[in-house]
Amino acid sequence: MPNRLIHSASPYLLQHANNPVDWYEWGTEALARAKQEQKPILVSIGYSACHWCHVMEHESFENQAIADLMNQHLVCIKIDREERPDIDQIYMEAVQAMGINGGWPLNVFLTPEQKPFYGGTYFPPKNWAQLVSSLAHTFKIKREEINASADELTNHLNVNDLHRFAKQDSKDVKHEDINKMVNILHSRFDTIWGGLDKSPKFVMPSIWHFLLKHYAINPAAHKQSLKMVELTLNKIHQGGIYDQLGGGFSRYSVDGQWFAPHFEKMLYDNAQLLSLLSEAYAITKNNDHKKVVYETVNWLKQEMTLLNETAREDTKNDFIVFRGDTNHGLYSALDADSEGIEGKFYTWTYDELMDALGDNLSVLLKYFNATKEGNWEHGRNILIRSENDARFMSDYNINKHDLDILVEKGKQKLIDARSKRIRPGLDDKIICSWNAMTVKGLLDAYNIFGDEQFLHFARGVINFIESNLIADDKVFRTFKNKRSTTEGFLEDYAFLIQAYIGLYQSTFHEAYLYKAQRWCKYTLLNFFDQEQGFFHFTSSQAEPLIARKKEIFDNVIPASNSVMAQNLYHLGILLDNVDWKNKAEAMATQLSSVITQEPGYMSNWGILLEEIVQGMAEVVIVGSNAESIRAELVKHHLPFALFLGAAKSSGLPLFEGREATDDKTRIYVCFNKTCQLPVETADEAITQITRRYI
Numbered sequence: 001m002p003n004r005l006i007h008s009a010s011p012y013l014l015q016h017a018n019n020p021v022d023w024y025e026w027g028t029e030a031l032a033r034a035k036q037e038q039k040p041i042l043v044s045i046g047y048s049a050c051h052w053c054h055v056m057e058h059e060s061f062e063n064q065a066i067a068d069l070m071n072q073h074l075v076c077i078k079i080d081r082e083e084r085p086d087i088d089q090i091y092m093e094a095v096q097a098m099g100i101n102g103g104w105p106l107n108v109f110l111t112p113e114q115k116p117f118y119g120g121t122y123f124p125p126k127n128w129a130q131l132v133s134s135l136a137h138t139f140k141i142k143r144e145e146i147n148a149s150a151d152e153l154t155n156h157l158n159v160n161d162l163h164r165f166a167k168q169d170s171k172d173v174k175h176e177d178i179n180k181m182v183n184i185l186h187s188r189f190d191t192i193w194g195g196l197d198k199s200p201k202f203v204m205p206s207i208w209h210f211l212l213k214h215y216a217i218n219p220a221a222h223k224q225s226l227k228m229v230e231l232t233l234n235k236i237h238q239g240g241i242y243d244q245l246g247g248g249f250s251r252y253s254v255d256g257q258w259f260a261p262h263f264e265k266m267l268y269d270n271a272q273l274l275s276l277l278s279e280a281y282a283i284t285k286n287n288d289h290k291k292v293v294y295e296t297v298n299w300l301k302q303e304m305t306l307l308n309e310t311a312r313e314d315t316k317n318d319f320i321v322f323r324g325d326t327n328h329g330l331y332s333a334l335d336a337d338s339e340g341i342e343g344k345f346y347t348w349t350y351d352e353l354m355d356a357l358g359d360n361l362s363v364l365l366k367y368f369n370a371t372k373e374g375n376w377e378h379g380r381n382i383l384i385r386s387e388n389d390a391r392f393m394s395d396y397n398i399n400k401h402d403l404d405i406l407v408e409k410g411k412q413k414l415i416d417a418r419s420k421r422i423r424p425g426l427d428d429k430i431i432c433s434w435n436a437m438t439v440k441g442l443l444d445a446y447n448i449f450g451d452e453q454f455l456h457f458a459r460g461v462i463n464f465i466e467s468n469l470i471a472d473d474k475v476f477r478t479f480k481n482k483r484s485t486t487e488g489f490l491e492d493y494a495f496l497i498q499a500y501i502g503l504y505q506s507t508f509h510e511a512y513l514y515k516a517q518r519w520c521k522y523t524l525l526n527f528f529d530q531e532q533g534f535f536h537f538t539s540s541q542a543e544p545l546i547a548r549k550k551e552i553f554d555n556v557i558p559a560s561n562s563v564m565a566q567n568l569y570h571l572g573i574l575l576d577n578v579d580w581k582n583k584a585e586a587m588a589t590q591l592s593s594v595i596t597q598e599p600g601y602m603s604n605w606g607i608l609l610e611e612i613v614q615g616m617a618e619v620v621i622v623g624s625n626a627e628s629i630r631a632e633l634v635k636h637h638l639p640f641a642l643f644l645g646a647a648k649s650s651g652l653p654l655f656e657g658r659e660a661t662d663d664k665t666r667i668y669v670c671f672n673k674t675c676q677l678p679v680e681t682a683d684e685a686i687t688q689i690t691r692r693y694i
Contacts, residue, residue, distance in 0.1 A: 002017045002018050003016075003017060003018070003019060003020075003021065003022055003023045004022075004023060004024055004025065005017040005019075005023050005025065005078060006018075008025060009429065009478075009480040009481060009482070009484065010048075010080040010083055010429060010480070011048045011080075011425070011426075011427045011428060011429060011480070012046060012047050012048040012050075012053075012078075012080040012082075012427065013025065013078050013080055015048060015054075015057065015425075016057060016061060016078050019057065019061045019062055019067065020061075020062070020063075020064050020067035020068070020071075021061050021067045021070050021071065021076050022067075022070075022071045022076060023076050023077070023078045024075065024076065024077050024078070025077070025078065025079075026043075026077050026079050026084060026087060030075055030077050031112075031114065033075050034075040034110075034112040035112045035113075037075070038112055039073065039074060039075050039112065040073070040074055040075070040109050040110065040111065040112070040117075040135065040136065040139050041074065041075045041076075041077060041109070041110040041111070041112065041114065042070065042074045042075070042076045042077065042107065042108075042109055042110075042132075043077050043079060043087070043091055043106075043107075043108045043109075043110060044076065044077070044078055044079070044105060044106070044107050044108075045078075045079045045080075045081050045087070045088050045091065045092075045104065045105065045106040045107075045108070046079075046080070046081065046104045046105040046106070047080060047081050047082050047104060047333070047427070048080070048332075048333060048335060048425060048427035049251075049264035049265075049266065049332075049333040049334060049335045049336060049425070049427055050104045050105065050264070050336075051262065051263075051264070051336045051337060051342050052103075052104065052105060052121070052122045053104055053105045054337055054340075055122065056105050056122050056123065056128075058340075059124065059125040059128075060123070060125045060128045060129075063125060065129070066125060066128060066129050066132075069129055069132045069133060070132055072136075073132055073133070073135075073136035074109075074132065074136070081104065081106070082332060082333075082427075082429070082431060082478075083429070083477060083478055083484065083486065084486065085489060085491070085537075086489060086537055086538050086542070086545065086549070087545065088106065089537065089549050089551070090157060090545060090546065090547050090549060091106060091108040091116055091119065092106055093157060093549075094108060094116040094119060094153055094157060095108060095116075095119040095120065095121075097153060097156055097157070098118070098119060098153075100119065100120055100121070101121070102121070103121040103122075104121065105121060105122055106119065106121060107119060107120055107121065107123065109135055110150075111146065111147060111150050113150075113546075114545070114546050115147075115150035115151065115153065115154045115546055116150060116153055116154070117146045117149050117150040117153070118135060154546050154547065157546065157547040157549075158546075158547045158548075160549060160550050160552075161550065161552045161553070162532050162534055162550060162552065162590075165552065165591060165593070165594040166532070166534070166590040166591055167590055167592075167593055168590060170589050170590055170591070170592040170593055171592065172589065172592075173588075173589075173592050173595075173596065173609050173612070173613055174613065175217070175613060177592075177596045177609075177613075178214060178217075178596075178606070178609065178610055178613060179214075180596060181210075181595075181596055181599040181606055182211065182214055182222075182224075182225055182599075184597075184598075184599055184600075185207065185210075185211065185228070185599050185600065186224060186228065188600060189228055190256065191231075193231075193235050193256055193257050193258060194228070194231040194232030194233070194234070194235040194236070194258075195232050195235070195236075195256075195258070196600060197256070198256065199253070199254065199255050199256035200252050200253060200254045200255070200262070201241075201252060201253045201255070201256055201258060202251070202252040202556050203232075203236060203241075203249070203252070203269065203272075203273065203556075204555075204556060204600075204603070205269075205272035205273060205275070205276045206272070206554055206558050206603040206604040206607065207599070207600065207603040208228075208229045208232060208233070208276055208280075209275070209276060209279065209603070209604075209607060210599065210603045210604075210606045210607050210610070211225040211226070211228055211229050212225070212226070212229055212276075212279055212280065212283065212637070212639065213607055213610050213611075213639045213640070214610065215229075215283070216283075216637055216638075216639050216640070216693060217610070217614055217640075217693050218693060219693075226283065226284075229280060230280065230284060230286070233276070233277060233280055233286075233289060234286075234288065234387075235257075235258050235387075236249070236258050237277075237288060237289075237292045237385075238258075238384060238385040238386075238387050239253065239257065239258030239259055239384050239385075240253070240258065240259045240260055240261050240382040240383070240384050241253045241258045241259075241261045242292065243265070243299070243346065244368065244383040244384065244385055244411070245383065245411050245414050245415050245418060246295075246299055246302075246303070246415065246418075247292070247295030247296045247297075247298055247299035248265045248270055248295075248296055248299040248300070248303075248334075249265065249269050249270055249273055249296070250262060250263050250264060250265055250269075250336075251264050251265070251266050251269055251556075259382065259384060260376060260382060261343075261382075262336055262342075263335075263336040263337075263342060263343040263345075263346055263424070264333055264334060264335055264336040264424075265333060265334040266332070266333045266434075267300075267304065267330055267331065267332055267333065267431070267434045267435075267437075267438060268433075268434045268437055268556070268557050269556065270296055270299075270300065270438075270441075271434065271437035271438040271440070271441040272437065272441060272557075273296065273441070274293055274296060274297065274438070274441030274442060274444060274445050275440060275441045275444040275445075277289040277290075277292055277293050277296075278293055278441075278444045278445045278447070278448040278449070279444065279448070279637065279639075281293070281448055281449075282448045282635065282636060282637040283637045290449065293445050293449070297442070297445065297453075297454065297457065300330060300438070300457075301457070303331075303334065303426075304330050304331045304334075305328050305329075305330055305331070306328055306329045306330070306331065306428070306430065306464075326456070326460040326463070327460055327463040327464050327467055328460045328461060328463075328464055329430035329435055329461065329464040329465070329468065329479060330430060330434070330435050330438055330461060331426060331427060331428045331429070331430060332427040332428070332429050332430070332431055332434060333426075333427040334424045334425070334426055334427075335424040335425035335426070335427070336424065337424060337425070338421065338422050338423060338424045338425070339422050343376075343380075343382070344421075345418065345421050345422070345423060345424050346382070346383075346418075347376060347380040347381060347382055348370065348380060348381045348383070348414075349374065349379055349380055349381070350365070350370060350371065350372045350373075350374065350379075350381065352417070353365055353368075353370055353381065353414070355417070356413050356414050356416075356417035357410055357413055357414070358413070361406065361409060361410045361413065363396055363406070364406065364407065364410040366386075366392070366396075367385070367386050367392060367407065367410075368381070368383040368384065368385065368386075369381075369383070369384045369385075369386065370383065383414075389403065428480060429478045429479065429480040430464070430468075430469075430478060430479040430480065431477065431478050431492075432465060432469045432475055432476065432477055432478070432488050432492040432495075432496060433488070433489075433491040433492040433494070433495040433496070433557075434495075435461050435464070435465055435469075436461075436462075436465065436492070436495035436496045436498065436499040437495050437498075437499075437557075438458075438461060439458045439461050439462050439499035439502065439503070440495070440498055440499050440502050442454045442455070442457050442458035442461070443455070443458050443499075443502040443503065443506045444502075446458065446506060447506060447631075447634035447635065448634070448635055450631055450635065455506065455507070458499075458503070458506075459503075462499060462500075462503060465496065468483055469483060469488075471483065473522075474487050474488070474522070474539075474541075475487070475488035475492050475493055475496060475519070476488055476492075477489065477492060487539055487541065487542060489537055489538060489539075489560070490523065490527050490535050490536065490537050490538070490551065490560040490561070490564065491537075491551070491557070491560040491563070493519055493522065493523045493527070493564075494523070494560045494563035494564045494567060495563060496519060497516045497519050497520055497523075497564075497567045497571075498563055498566070498567055500512045500513065500515045500516035500519070501513070501516050501567065501570055501571065501574070504516070504574075505634075505642065505643045505644075506634075508626060508627065508630065508644070508645040508646060510650065510651075510652065513574060513575070513652070516567070516571060517571060517575060520567060520568065520571055520580070523535060523564060526539045526540050526541060527539055527540070529550070532550075533583065533586055533587060533590065534550050534552070534561050534587060535550065535560065535561050535564050536548050536549070536550055537549045537550060537551050537560060552591070553601045553602065554601060554602055554603050554604040554605065555601070558603075558604035559604065559605075561587065562602075562604040562605045562608065563604065565583075565584045565587040565588060565605070565608055566584065566604070566607070566608050566611075567584075568580040568581065568583050568584035568587075569581055569584035569585070569608060569611065569612070569616075570616075570642060572584060573616055573618060573642055574618075574642055574644065574652070574654070575652070575653065576652075576653035576654060576673075584608065585612055588605060588608050588609055588612060591605060592609065595609060596609075610640075611640060614640045614692070614693070615640065615671050615672065615692065616640055616641065616642055616671075617638075617640060617641040617642070617669055617670070617671055617688075617689045617692075618641075618642055618644070618654055618668075618669075618670040618671070618673070619633065619641050619642065619643045619644065619667065619668070619669055619670075619685065619689065620644045620645070620654050620655060620658055620667070620668040620670065621633075621643070621644070621645035621646075621665065621666075621667050621668075622645070622646055622647075622648075622649070622655065622658050622659065622660045622665065622666055622668070623647065623660045623663075623664055623665025623666055624647055624660070624663065624665060625665035626645040626646060626647055626665055627645070629645075629665060629667060629681075629682050629685075630643055630645050632682035633682050633685060633686065636686055638686070638689055638690070640689075640692075640693070641689050646660075647660070648660045654670070654673070664680060665680065666678040666679070666680060667679050667680065667681075667682075667684070667685040669685055669688040669689055671692065676688050
């Protein structure tokens, strides 16, 4: 018989709906029962694409004897960390405070008052059964000691990172401090494979964005920053972490060579990589970056989009395009497993490759580095691209044009063969923040490549958010068949504001800028801590938990506080709001010591520091050709510029005295509201913008 989770909207919780464990969702029913029966609570946290979550479910949660133990001694709560990152954040920190490495599945034991006293990640079934029994026994006979320990740990959780790292008297950052951050990253850089010199390897896009902006300040002196980014990007889209057939990146590589991925594909990684690859292309004109952007967007459209079929057009040049501004949301993730085996959908035996390719295309086995024995485990091959096409062309006496044709023919045959396999599970919930991040990635691709399909796609996603995740004057976290009841967290508001700022600069439609302003005011009212000068992760209207956290450190997703600080800084400039700009500068300055000492964990903060130190150009375009000049400007790498435009006039403060009075389009390049002489061409404006870089 299914348990209570059968009524959940979460794909992850639904995966556990037929367990013999008497699971609850997080809520008053479970918490009240724990208090009434004075039983410890098990909070088990994971997500649908998590391989080891599936393993523990199969080994322990589907085991009737173990389930009986859990049901007898515990009140068992299952949580989707992507739906409730606030809860995950608290109990992950608790487990790490116990000296245990964090990860998922996360299994934490709480007192009936929700206070943690023990936890861990994956447990083999025998160990898990023993642990449940022994903890239940200890809870009965040593309750006072457990309560005291839980109280102490809860007190620790309520001391946030700002108490340890924020300093009111931090000094202003200079160019030399930014250079020191780059030197630290270089000392930790893998000069052979790119990325940071460790395994497993996560891409960490904000680190490479930081380095690209550093390069732009002085290209002649900062070539090393660009080399680090270019090596990293080349290696990731040659490696197994990139799906060489279908597009899209996996979450991380288990090794140091980007070879063997942990095969789940997450929306947030791919959203950020669209931005990063597009920005890198603007500098290098490396066509591999462009190709991977297009392939990844096509993967998003084919496999990750909730879309009314009437909105699709036929494919053009192998890419799906949408009609106009549709309304579509993006799913969260694809599982690592299919048929219960990690990576089975994506990997191949040698014979499977030969059968699919045929003799005429068998040379591609060498191109994709496949072997008869298998280059991975269990005789299977992960497809990776030859790192040196020139050597391959020389070895097989083939030119670049013919190689491209050969590869595309082979890929199509392999895609056709792979399409007959059982697909990995899809987490089809739609998360506000991840969708907003993808809007930003699509807009960056649109700006660099000038392809309208990216803008249409981005507008369709924002339309979906506005139609399905905004109601009752607030933003909601997720959608699956219906809107969730959980209000959005700071990251949802932060990335939505960022998306609106990007939409304004890509279209000059002022409604987007005023929407960014509206939600910025909302976050300041409902999330901002006036005393510390930073934002809470949860709204003041949210369910009270045992701790209210502030997210400070950048990770695979930039910290919501760093995103909000940058939002305040950009909106402060665009809307001439000095208070917002000052708040952003104060946030960055208070953290400047840890930002400059630990750039690997503070890279998005580092980007804000670069912007503050370098200064942002206010580029105001007025006239009938404002859009075409905007399109020309944003194709270039101009990371220290914000763009505003209007055909005739605007009520925005920076347009004061800059109305179009004749048939000429003029560009005003200003720094801190001090303007240079207006110019009429994009090239002249670029010269004015970049004159300050060196």
